[in-house]
Amino acid sequence: MSDLVDELSVVDEALSSRLHERLVRDASEVGTLSISYRTVDSPIGTLLLATTSAGLVRVAFENEPEDLVLQELSSKLSPAILYNPKGLDEVARELDEYFKGTRRVFEIPLDFGLSRGFRRTVIERMVKVPFGNTRTYSQLAVEAGNPKATRAVGSACATNPIPIVLPCHRILRSDGSLGGYRGGLDAKRFLLALETK
Amino acid sequence: MKPFELVVREHSAAVFAVCRVLVGPIDAEDAWSETFLAAISAYPKLKTMDNIRGWLATIAYHKSMDILRSRTKQNHHENANEVTTTKFVHAANHEAIWNEVKSLPERQRLAIAYHYLAGLPHAETAAIIGGTADATRRAASDGLENLRKRLNREDWS
Numbered sequence: 234m235s236d237l238v239d240e241l242s243v244v245d246e247a248l249s250s251r252l253h254e255r256l257v258r259d260a261s262e263v264g265t266l267s268i269s270y271r272t273v274d275s276p277i278g279t280l281l282l283a284t285t286s287a288g289l290v291r292v293a294f295e296n297e298p299e300d301l302v303l304q305e306l307s308s309k310l311s312p313a314i315l316y317n318p319k320g321l322d323e324v325a326r327e328l329d330e331y332f333k334g335t336r337r338v339f340e341i342p343l344d345f346g347l348s349r350g351f352r353r354t355v356i357e358r359m360v361k362v363p364f365g366n367t368r369t370y371s372q373l374a375v376e377a378g379n380p381k382a383t384r385a386v387g388s389a390c391a392t393n394p395i396p397i398v399l400p401c402h403r404i405l406r407s408d409g410s411l412g413g414y415r416g417g418l419d420a421k422r423f424l425l426a427l428e429t430k
Numbered sequence: 431m432k433p434f435e436l437v438v439r440e441h442s443a444a445v446f447a448v449c450r451v452l453v454g455p456i457d458a459e460d461a462w463s464e465t466f467l468a469a470i471s472a473y474p475k476l477k478t479m480d481n482i483r484g485w486l487a488t489i490a491y492h493k494s495m496d497i498l499r500s501r502t503k504q505n506h507h508e509n510a511n512e513v514t515t516t517k518f519v520h521a522a523n524h525e526a527i528w529n530e531v532k533s534l535p536e537r538q539r540l541a542i543a544y545h546y547l548a549g550l551p552h553a554e555t556a557a558i559i560g561g562t563a564d565a566t567r568r569a570a571s572d573g574l575e576n577l578r579k580r581l582n583r584e585d586w587s
Binding site: 237238240241242243244248249251252253255256259260263265266267270303304306307308311312313314315316 | 431432433434435436438442443444446447450451459462463466467470471473474527531542546547574577578581
């Protein structure tokens, strides 16, 4: 009996991926796919990228477990999430160019939907710090309109949902030391070095 | 709530197997697609994650029945015009098993799909396709027995 049930249950890989691709296409078309994600390789490890229809909403480093990142997107934004590499081709291309040293400014649209309140104000200022430049946490606090909020700026950087593209690696301590980084200090050092070449 | 991608990965194959027994291998891709397209749209508003398999199986049932109804209409239409092509199972798939599945009584096909392929308890199968849990249990085992006889293969044991 179980052999017959097995025979009735067999679904091969090619068919599964064809069905998945069709679902991605159909759901994008009717607008029920809220978030697409994929991973890309980079010199600082595998990155997970997620986008909404508004723009890139999340970049996660290798040290952040994929299931937790997706779960966070699901509870904070929408559970209508699918693996959709094609939907992030443009983002992957710009990141690749950045790591190769041929891109200094990202042009992809961004979605700040994961940040609220003062943290959002901070990342909106942060995005204006140009390639190859740095700021201190307290300078950024002034620019964000709250000079006393250095510590809050620090935590806004530490929870930056779109690191690399939103350049929190360009924000340092007043004494010139690195401070923290979501992707680890080696990644921060790498990005700063990449931008001073 | 689980990201929908995980729901797809976990249930894709079982839902496809259900659709294939219900509508045949050719239309199964449409039935699967319509099921998951409806599911991703309803999913964010779903109240509970308790029985996702049963929820998907119920959507698959309705989508499959829609497809079968529209095929029947097409066939009537084609007959009226004396067109002899049949778009059903035979067209591209020659595997004997699907022809035999298609010729099973509908309740047996449904019971096999929901109990053996979707892994639902008999009571839940009964809730989707109607009848009692006992009757669906019999339909499932009779269906499989029938299928085995028709395929005339001793090695299914």
